[in-house]
Amino acid sequence: MKTIKINPADNVAVAIEPLKKGESIHIDGQNITLNDDVPAGHKILLSDLVEGENVIKYGYPIGHLKENHKQGDWICHEHIQTNLAGLLDYEYKPVDKKELTNPAYEEWFTKEPLTFQGYRRKNGEVGIRNEVWIVPTVGCVNGIVNQLAEKLKQEVSSQLSTVNSQLPTPLRIVAFPHNYGCSQLSDDHENTRKVLRDLVLHPNAGAVLVVGLGCENNQPDQFEQLLGDYDKERIRFMVSQKVEGDEVEEGMKILRELYAIAAKDQREAIPLSELRVGLKCGGSDGFSGITANPLLGVFSDFIVSQGGTTVLTEVPEMFGAETILMNRCATPALFEETVHLVNDFKQYFLSHGEPVGENPSPGNKAGGISTLEEKALGCTQKCGKSAVKGVLPYGERLSVKGLNLLSAPGNDLVASTALASSGCHIVLFTTGRGTPFGTFVPTMKVSTNSTLAKNKPTWIDFNAGTIVEGEPMVEVFKRFCQKVIAIASGELTWNEKKNYQEIAIFKNGVTL
Numbered sequence: 001m002k003t004i005k006i007n008p009a010d011n012v013a014v015a016i017e018p019l020k021k022g023e024s025i026h027i028d029g030q031n032i033t034l035n036d037d038v039p040a041g042h043k044i045l046l047s048d049l050v051e052g053e054n055v056i057k058y059g060y061p062i063g064h065l066k067e068n069h070k071q072g073d074w075i076c077h078e079h080i081q082t083n084l085a086g087l088l089d090y091e092y093k094p095v096d097k098k099e100l101t102n103p104a105y106e107e108w109f110t111k112e113p114l115t116f117q118g119y120r121r122k123n124g125e126v127g128i129r130n131e132v133w134i135v136p137t138v139g140c141v142n143g144i145v146n147q148l149a150e151k152l153k154q155e156v157s158s159q160l161s162t163v164n165s166q167l168p169t170p171l172r173i174v175a176f177p178h179n180y181g182c183s184q185l186s187d188d189h190e191n192t193r194k195v196l197r198d199l200v201l202h203p204n205a206g207a208v209l210v211v212g213l214g215c216e217n218n219q220p221d222q223f224e225q226l227l228g229d230y231d232k233e234r235i236r237f238m239v240s241q242k243v244e245g246d247e248v249e250e251g252m253k254i255l256r257e258l259y260a261i262a263a264k265d266q267r268e269a270i271p272l273s274e275l276r277v278g279l280k281c282g283g284s285d286g287f288s289g290i291t292a293n294p295l296l297g298v299f300s301d302f303i304v305s306q307g308g309t310t311v312l313t314e315v316p317e318m319f320g321a322e323t324i325l326m327n328r329c330a331t332p333a334l335f336e337e338t339v340h341l342v343n344d345f346k347q348y349f350l351s352h353g354e355p356v357g358e359n360p361s362p363g364n365k366a367g368g369i370s371t372l373e374e375k376a377l378g379c380t381q382k383c384g385k386s387a388v389k390g391v392l393p394y395g396e397r398l399s400v401k402g403l404n405l406l407s408a409p410g411n412d413l414v415a416s417t418a419l420a421s422s423g424c425h426i427v428l429f430t431t432g433r434g435t436p437f438g439t440f441v442p443t444m445k446v447s448t449n450s451t452l453a454k455n456k457p458t459w460i461d462f463n464a465g466t467i468v469e470g471e472p473m474v475e476v477f478k479r480f481c482q483k484v485i486a487i488a489s490g491e492l493t494w495n496e497k498k499n500y501q502e503i504a505i506f507k508n509g510v511t512l
Helices: 139-160 186-201 219-226 247-262 292-306 322-326 333-353 362-366 372-383 412-421 450-455 473-488
Strands: 012-015 024-027 030-033 043-045 055-056 058-067 116-118 131-136 171-173 205-212 237-238 269-272 276-281 309-312 388-392 402-408 426-431 443-447
Touching: 012 055, 030 058, 043 055, 116 473, 131 139, 131 186, 131 247, 139 171, 139 205, 186 205, 186 219, 186 412, 205 219, 205 247, 219 237, 219 450, 237 247, 247 412, 276 292, 276 372, 276 412, 292 309, 292 372, 292 402, 292 426, 292 443, 309 372, 322 333, 322 372, 402 412, 412 426, 426 473, 443 450, 443 473
Parallel strands: 131 171, 131 205, 205 237, 276 309, 276 426, 309 402, 388 402, 426 443
Antiparallel strands: 012 043, 024 030, 055 058, 116 269
């Protein structure tokens, strides 16, 4: 199979492999001769279209042609103009309940409750990691937190190397420097405080040292109040300006105590219904909406069927597919919240003088994605067919099980940080171009094509490219489930093995 037509209504097909001018493809009962060389992942026009007519992919318009084109032409970003423009009024047209399930896929889902090996915290929450984190309230102390993390790692390593070491399995030690916590106003300041609060309280941490300076806008005592009723044994504070003498040595004293406490924790069987999964894509290509994103969609429906939670974000990459999500909202109130979610982000673009369709990226275009609508229709497949049960503002934590939508931009690290901040234990990240990064929870990379998985084996945790090569989706889905459960139970992702763990906080306003 050289090409694939995704939806019967489509007027383009996607090249599965690089094709040459003059080659003939057989599709829809006709032989089509290619008028151009066509890269893998790119589109081939199946019928003559004139300027202004819509290009249809996934069964929906992905933009209109800038000029006339013939059957067999290669169609890329240079040929298509987005249909997106400004704010829209939306009408709630809830889909039939039958459309919120996929019977073919549901047959694959076990009815038996599944478990993973996690950590039950004192407050009842569950973590899939048991790490020691060092979190600055302000960027001014980034050097201190980095030094503390390095010294603690060296100390643990030294103890492990002794013949009579009684230290249990070593815990991962991670510092999370950032640029904010001071010189910010209004929403930016609150966003920083919320994300740092979510980080400190996240159940993937067995212990946390919060390091402040003392004179920052994000005052340590006020930030401590924001945490609410927290576990004071496992979350400690150090304000550097109040330390008499060496703040690094003082921090090490606290960290040794925290490490000893967390090192005693043990994994136990946890129902899969308590797993919270973030859904993200980046460096997408023409295969994203054919392989990896639909795979995540099936998995999302599976987790929801088990009573668990999934979260879709990247609001600007919903533009063009937003009505699909709106009409899956469980209630009219959720529909209205989703309308605000989308239009507020459009207004954010417009208030900065930017068009709402200024996407995809150069890498996306090279991979075969021409417009934001095309990107969005592939992107939103990550959340399957389940009903939308919750809508979250940026920085807020999950409170409703099932599929949730989260306000955050498309930027990979900002959006992944937002997913983790909402309470997700793991981020499933599909990519066709590849990326090594990770946020503060395991960031599992799923390749859309086998070439990427082969070329970047220390980036990619799972290859979904075999779907387009003929492996049945059911078999890929079963292997994928096993992999996610293994990671939830302690198997490290590549970003963890490489110590690629960072945070990025959304900024929109003035820096003083």
